[in-house]
Amino acid sequence: MVNVGVMGTGYVGLVHGAVLSSYGFRVTCMDVDKQKIERLNQGISPIYEPGLEELLQSGLRAGNLVFTASAQQVVQTSDVLFIAVGTPAKEDGSADLSYVWDVVQQIGKHINGHKVIVSKSTMPVGTSRSIAMYLDGMLRGTPYRAHVASNPEFLRQGKAVSDSLSPSRVVIGAESDEAVQMLKKVYATHLEQDVPFLFTNRETAEMIKYASNSFLAVKISFINELALLSEKVGAKIQDIATGMGMDDRISPHFLQAGPGYGGSCFPKDTQAIVDVGRKNGEELYVVRAAIAANEKQKAKMVSKIEETLSFDGTLKGRTVAVWGLTFKPDTDDIRYSPSYEIIQGLLGRGAAVKVYCPQGMKQAKLYWTDLNGRIQYCGSEAECSQQADAIVLMTEWEQFRAANWEKIARGMRGNAFFDMRNMFAGDASVLQWFKYYPVGASEYGYPLREAQ
Numbered sequence: 001m002v003n004v005g006v007m008g009t010g011y012v013g014l015v016h017g018a019v020l021s022s023y024g025f026r027v028t029c030m031d032v033d034k035q036k037i038e039r040l041n042q043g044i045s046p047i048y049e050p051g052l053e054e055l056l057q058s059g060l061r062a063g064n065l066v067f068t069a070s071a072q073q074v075v076q077t078s079d080v081l082f083i084a085v086g087t088p089a090k091e092d093g094s095a096d097l098s099y100v101w102d103v104v105q106q107i108g109k110h111i112n113g114h115k116v117i118v119s120k121s122t123m124p125v126g127t128s129r130s131i132a133m134y135l136d137g138m139l140r141g142t143p144y145r146a147h148v149a150s151n152p153e154f155l156r157q158g159k160a161v162s163d164s165l166s167p168s169r170v171v172i173g174a175e176s177d178e179a180v181q182m183l184k185k186v187y188a189t190h191l192e193q194d195v196p197f198l199f200t201n202r203e204t205a206e207m208i209k210y211a212s213n214s215f216l217a218v219k220i221s222f223i224n225e226l227a228l229l230s231e232k233v234g235a236k237i238q239d240i241a242t243g244m245g246m247d248d249r250i251s252p253h254f255l256q257a258g259p260g261y262g263g264s265c266f267p268k269d270t271q272a273i274v275d276v277g278r279k280n281g282e283e284l285y286v287v288r289a290a291i292a293a294n295e296k297q298k299a300k301m302v303s304k305i306e307e308t309l310s311f312d313g314t315l316k317g318r319t320v321a322v323w324g325l326t327f328k329p330d331t332d333d334i335r336y337s338p339s340y341e342i343i344q345g346l347l348g349r350g351a352a353v354k355v356y357c358p359q360g361m362k363q364a365k366l367y368w369t370d371l372n373g374r375i376q377y378c379g380s381e382a383e384c385s386q387q388a389d390a391i392v393l394m395t396e397w398e399q400f401r402a403a404n405w406e407k408i409a410r411g412m413r414g415n416a417f418f419d420m421r422n423m424f425a426g427d428a429s430v431l432q433w434f435k436y437y438p439v440g441a442s443e444y445g446y447p448l449r450e451a452q
């Protein structure tokens with residue numbers, strides 16, 4: 001049986017390690033964050049991800065999932081090592097590969113046999129080859145070999161466990177038989193399940209990851225720009241997306257207009273591919289435009305609220321209830337969430353801001369420290385809306401559907417409802433209580449669908 005090592009226990013490392021342990025592999029997960037490792041050893045997940053904690057606990061109980069802070073232990077007990085550390089954006093938009101190189105150095109230092117090294121982290125084209133060259137240099141004069149492969153990860157947060165159990169595809173960029181054979185063993189379950197596999201070279205695998213994320217970001221920015229136009233010309237963006245999506249070549253996915261994309265991947269990966277383009281003398285105009293349109297979208301959402309609510313060109317004296325801080329539902333991740341910029345925009349125009357999020361408030365208090373003392377954290381959507389002039393729904397958490405609308409509306413000072421996710425478009429049970437402002441349709445253009 002193959003011994004698997006995972007370096008980095010963020011979303012990708014943890015979910016990948018836990019899923020492989022559920023397939024019966026002995027998996028050692030390593031992280032430099034000792035507190036995280038301590039909690040993981042107690043079966044406590046450091047992130048909110050449906051189904052993950054159960055998987056961690058069953059791996060720990062079965063004894064085939066081990067957490068350690070020792071790089072030596074993970075390197076020396078594993079046949080295959082997955083690199084799953086962060087590759088965040090630097091100030092200039094390029095990918096910060098310092099965590100990746102820390103891990104590679106640890107591998108070179110502790111290596112005690114032939115190993116297959118697999119990058120799951122999203123890395124600019126050429127990085128896997130550089131890692132291979134670096135390790136070859138370090139191992140010169142020893143009997144050991146490092147076979148380096150790229151195996152990008154496509155999981156979505158909030159659906160990470162199910163995406164890992166049933167991935168859309170497995171992409172393997174490998175240039176040695178040892179690496180290919182090892183990854184076929186690791187992914188034997190997916191091979192049996194007829195998950196599509198693509199074997200290619202390392203550069204192509206690295207590019208597929210950036211290409212996929214950039215393309216999805218382009219799709220979102222495209223529909224968001226059309227949403228802004230639709231508001232001006234009396235068209236309805238949801239119907240436009242439905243009509244476009246009826247063409248298989250376009251598909252209806254990733255055509256939900258909203259306040260702009262966020263998260264730990266699209267914003268940094270679009271910037272990183274533009275940076276790679278620039279360094280190679282190719283301007284990626286389409287991706288650059290998607291980034292610019294995303295910034296515009298967030299600013300436009302603030303202007304829309306301001307234009308609707310302001311008395312005297314500012315939002316002084318207005319109270320806004322923001323529902324949802326995470327960049328999407330079913331995660332506690334607030335990285336690059338559009339909520340942050342919308343809140344900043346509202347505060348900058350003088351509004352008082354109250355917030356509520358089912359899972360994101362702990363992280364927000366911890367990381368959005370510049371907002372501490374400037375916004376009021378509330379215990380529920382109803383408390384958040386008390387005496388507010390407007391609700392701004394930022395994240396489409398399912399629990400919002402069960403809100404007591406009459407109670408919420410009666411507890412408010414005003415009755416504006418900005419639905420940045422079009423979650424309640426056409427829903428008469430909600431619309432009867434509010435002046436409703438969706439994204440991508442003029443106020444009078446609704447309901448989009450006839451209320452049942």
Ligand SMILES: NC(=O)c1ccc[n+]([C@@H]2O[C@H](COP(=O)([O-])OP(=O)(O)OC[C@H]3O[C@@H](n4cnc5c(N)ncnc54)[C@H](O)[C@@H]3O)[C@@H](O)[C@H]2O)c1
Nearest residue numbers: 008009010011012031032033085086087099102121122153
């Ligand atoms: N989050 C996602 O949904 C997702 C999906 C696909 C791909 N990716 C990519 O996967 C990579 C990891 O993303 P993430 O969101 O899981 O990261 P993360 O930021 O959540 O976690 C990274 C982890 O690596 C640890 N780490 C840092 N240096 C280390 C070292 N030297 N040794 C061991 N551990 C170390 C950190 O302590 C942290 O726990 C990134 O390149 C990202 O772009 C992320």
Ligand SMILES: O=c1ccn([C@@H]2O[C@H](COP(=O)(O)OP(=O)(O)O[C@H]3O[C@H](CO)[C@@H](O)[C@H](O)[C@H]3O)[C@@H](O)[C@H]2O)c(=O)[nH]1
Nearest residue numbers: 153154155156157220254255256258261262263265327328
């Ligand atoms: O039609 C849509 C779809 C998404 N979004 C927004 O786009 C962002 C990203 O959403 P999503 O892609 O669902 O979340 P992630 O978990 O960031 O997953 C993306 O980024 C991961 C990290 O690279 C990849 O692995 C996944 O395949 C890719 O979907 C969020 O702010 C969403 O609200 C929209 O505004 N409209």
